[in-house]
Amino acid sequence: MPEKAKPQKHGFCTFLLDDKRYAIDILTVQEVNRQLRITPVHGAPEYVLGLLNLRGQIVNVVDTKCALGLGRMDVTPESRQLVLKTNADLRTRGCEDLCTSEDLIGLLVDRVSDVIDVDEGRIEDPPPALAKREGTVVLGVVQLDGEILRILDPSRLLVFETELAQLP
Numbered sequence: 001m002p003e004k005a006k007p008q009k010h011g012f013c014t015f016l017l018d019d020k021r022y023a024i025d026i027l028t029v030q031e032v033n034r035q036l037r038i039t040p041v042h043g044a045p046e047y048v049l050g051l052l053n054l055r056g057q058i059v060n061v062v063d064t065k066c067a068l069g070l071g072r073m074d075v076t077p078e079s080r081q082l083v084l085k086t087n088a089d090l091r092t093r094g095c096e097d098l099c100t101s102e103d104l105i106g107l108l109v110d111r112v113s114d115v116i117d118v119d120e121g122r123i124e125d126p127p128p129a130l131a132k133r134e135g136t137v138v139l140g141v142v143q144l145d146g147e148i149l150r151i152l153d154p155s156r157l158l159v160f161e162t163e164l165a166q167l168p
Helices: 087-092 132-137
Strands: 009-017 020-025 029-033 048-054 057-063 080-084 105-109 111-119 138-144 147-152
Touching: 009 080, 009 105, 009 147, 048 105, 057 080, 080 111, 132 138
Parallel strands: 020 147, 057 105
Antiparallel strands: 009 020, 009 111, 029 080, 048 057, 080 105, 138 147
């Protein structure tokens, strides 16, 4: 009798923005950083909080709530940055199907939760009721113990209104 194929699992780094739980593919995350000494950049878009010097590398810090159209972040001692791998880093690691940004980006979040594995079959299409901006960057949702986990596409999170209309 042939063996049943095991469901494909995906690893996700989960985090909170207010009371909502989000996730991004763990392969796109370079590190979780607690350094919050961010240098503001005059004239930067509203969603860019500024720049961070991370061991000699300049990181563009994004207000993730603002990028999702959910208001501004309140930075607290629990706030963290998810520093994402660049597209070049992903290609070097053989992850051509994943995409983030050409630049080093830090997503500021209220709190990092944990890393989880999710069976591919449990990921559902995002509901149409998501807010317009949030709906454009959520790849799918998963029901977890009475709450909804929203899986984000980091490359779409970093694309904004004028560019969004040009995406397929």
